[in-house]
Amino acid sequence: MTDPPSASTATGPAAPIRVLLVDDQALLRMGFALVLGAEADLEVVGEAGDGRTALEQVAALRPDVVLMDVRMPGMNGIEATARVVAEHPTTRVLILTTFDLDEYAFAALRAGASGFLLKDARPAELVTAIRTVASGDAVVAPRVTRRMLEMFADHLPRTADTPSATGMDPRVAELTPRELEVLRAVAEGLSNAEIAGRLFLSEATVKTHVGRILAKLHVRDRVQAVVLAYETGLVGR
Template sequence: MIRVLIVDDEWMVRATLRTIMESAPDLTVVGEAADGDAAVRMARALRPDVVLMDIRMPRSDGLTATDRLVRSADPPHVVVLTTFDLDEYVHTALRHGAVGFLLKDATAAEMTAAVRAAASGEAMLSPKITRRLLRRFAGPDDRTDAERRGAEAVQRLRVLTGKEREVLTALGGGLANSEIAASLGMSEATAKTHVSRILAKLALTNRVQAAILAHHAGLLD
């Protein structure tokens, strides 16, 4: 059972998220918090697997709370949930250690999938956020720099097998392991193994970095 802590300053949002989470047989809500300070205290006491974290809250915002949580011993996985799809929030949330970023208009299925992905150590972004992130942060506009980055990325990807390149391309599209498995006709365990090997071979720490490298190499064009 995946243990979830919900953090949002609006009680109606918390109630809706609780209903969505508890409709899934493998998810359980262990607590709710209305601000970042309370989220940190409750996470330390309740030991959730995943924290659904709002960004804009009183006293302590979700970005600050995320940074505090990921620095703690045995930290939970944080999925940032917001109505604001602004690039700076995405970038800051990922830099602070969030493993997922979803808009509040995401479907119930997308939300539960994000929690499951986070619990298994995957980074999950909505496809809309993934596209914006790659456009904004994948590289400079200068053509010379872009060409240099592209050539370097292609060179780095030479260590990958053909199947690993296929997995990287799917990963770059924002797919979770289960979706990668379904699209490439393999088991989820095999997809997860491929992702781990790709990150290790390319000396990357997370899936978002892998997506950006795939973008530089032209795999997502």
């Protein structure tokens, strides 16, 4: 009788993170593919040179992460990002941009992207960013997120919804006072460790609060939570 497989054999190695490269410059796609191909846990499953082709590739290949350029002919990366997020909620989008304060990249964050990465990022940064996004987190450093939001705050319309009984936007009215404190701190660009120090909490407790905030706000990650904090006026401009 054959012995049952061990746990490691039964489960096997973790499946590689499937990545789709979207950029209208073939040389850039080639460079990214070479970098990612050297990593055992990453697999480039396809490429696209415009947003419409990207949507077709996402539907056919179901990648875990899409590296998405924003400025492309035809359907740009912003529209493509919104479509990917709406139609394929398990696929994460990582925006590729030339400038760290590119308003197109900011618009893509509002459309549902999980962060952005500069095209001249070092290979290690690219690899780390993809792994981070695939794990369900955002790759934009909190302080960078804040600088982007402050730069383009005028493009964020305040909500036209009727305030709740607390005088607060209905989208954040369900948060507890402590959760509101944590959300404001996140929007200020503080890390979990920094929030823990400010509020005299453990990092684990802060992480729990952040998870509950994301669930209550129905957003995918910290980036989207910060955008919402600005949209609702929770954070002053």
